[in-house]
Amino acid sequence: MSEEIWIVDDDRGVRFVLAEALRDAGLAVREFGEVAEVRVALRETRPALLLTDVRMPGEGGLGLLGELQAQGIGPVIVMSAYTDVATTAAAYRFGAVDYLAKPFDLDQAVAAVQRALASVAAPTVAAGHVIASNHALLGESAPMREVFRLIGRVAASDLNVLVTGETGTGKELVARALHEESTRRDKPFVALNTAAIPSELLESELFGHEAGAFTGATRRVAGRFEQAEGGTLFLDEIGDMPLVLQTRLLRVLAGGEFYRVGGRELVRCNVRIVAATHQDLAARVAAGQFRADLMHRLDVVRIELPPLRTRRSDIPLLARHFLAATAQELKLPPKRFSKAALKLVAQRDYPGNVRELENLCRRLAVIAPGSEILPGDLGSSADSVRGGEWTDALRDWATQALADGEADIHARAREALDQTLLNVALQASDGHRQNAAQALGVGRNTLTRKLGASRTRRR
Secondary structure: OOOOEEEEOOOHHHHHHHHHHHHHOOOOEEEEOOHHHHHHHHOOOOOOEEEEEOOOOOOOHHHHHHHHHHOOOOOEEEEEOOOOHHHHHHHHHOOOOEEEEOOOOHHHHHHHHHHHHHOOOOOOOOOOOOOOOOOOOOOOOHHHHHHHHHHHHHOOOOOOEEEEOOOOOOHHHHHHHHHHOOOOOOOOEEEEEOOOOOHHHHHHHHHOEOOOOOOOOOOOEOOHHHHOOOOEEEEEOHHHOOHHHHHHHHHHHHHOEEEOEOOOOEEEOOOEEEEEEOOOHHHHHHOOOOOHHHHHHHOOEEEEOOOHHHOHHHHHHHHHHHHHHHHHHHOOOOOEEOHHHHHHHHHEOOOOHHHHHHHHHHHHHHHOOOOEEOHHHHHHHHOOEOOOOHHHHHHHHHHHHHHOOOOOHHHHHHHHHHHHHHHHHHHHOOOOHHHHHHHHOOOHHHHHHHHHHHHHHHO
16 A cells, blocks of 8 residues: 555646645655546555545546445545535545535645544445436535535434524525435435424424324324434424424434324334524523523534525526526526626625525516516616616616617716606605705706606607
8 A cells, every 4th residue: 555645636737736735744645637547556556545536537536436435445535626415425425535625725635634644444435326416506605615515424424414594595405405415315305394383283293193182183193203204304493493392302302202192102213303493593592492402402413504695606606597497497488697687686685595586586587578688677676786786787788889889878878867866756755846856966947857858858
């Protein structure tokens, strides 16, 4: 066995800077530009550790990773600029001990190598097949890459996961990705929003009930735990669960068994719990509204979803995806965003996060008249862009008008500006011209003259 660190990457620049950083750390390094070269070298020796890119011309790194795992060669660290849930999960299933999203910090890469070398025996997970990246979770920003990395690392385990984040960030999508990339993928995924069920019915929803347990209970009904047997139970808005039910849930998590409502038969269950909340559970514990022991049972691994405002660079990718997906779902003609419209969409604030962006794109897919969505198609949807950004749309319009050789651009733009301001001010003042003029900072005569001129031009 060699004491060398092997780097497999078709990008010479990546190989060079990473190799130099590892050599500076006192490690011996050998570089490879393709998988075929690695196979030849493996006939003579084995590396102390191997770092491989995922996507390379010819054969990629995941195929090599599977072969190395079968031969007991490792540890292996995977590198990729194409970070998504399926790729990261497949890498960990095939035995990778770490995943570096490009571009990575060299100090972090060296630290990852040193951690892997220090481990006596790197744990591996059962080999599986590489599945297509068909998850609804999308993003290329650094915060989302970290989310994908966490999902890939913990999906194959049976650890309970707590997903936190603001409303609309996609917590259920994370839960589904954890299920689909786990060994439980062939078993049920069952979701329950605990805040949407009245407290008096929630116990029956979770644990089921026997016939005669209460008025109207004419037959035995299985609860969500039984429905999810062998699979994953997603408990959304767990922070709103009543304290009495928190106690019952804690007993199930501790012992893996429960009674149906009105029942005497002990039911055993094998379910992985993924819980989610937009609330600060620690604060609710301090306020006596949530059990500390239950929080610790749920919060074994935490995945925090970033709000859309901190991953604004992902908005164009998400917007194009939602627009195309809606057209396909509703069998509508495909549409695309103009450059100016997509810029406006990316500049909006989204208090409702990804869900709000999706709703905007679904609306545009239906109501926008042309095959290309223009800034004007956004209508009231563009009202929430931050102050001053309307000048970007004006600049784009002027650039296009000049390129088309249009005349009287200044006069037309000024007329449109005056008319827009006048109409908005009059609407805000219920048609009172004096108040509208005062709000705009112009004289009443000026406002009247401009309105008259506008009507004359329309005739």
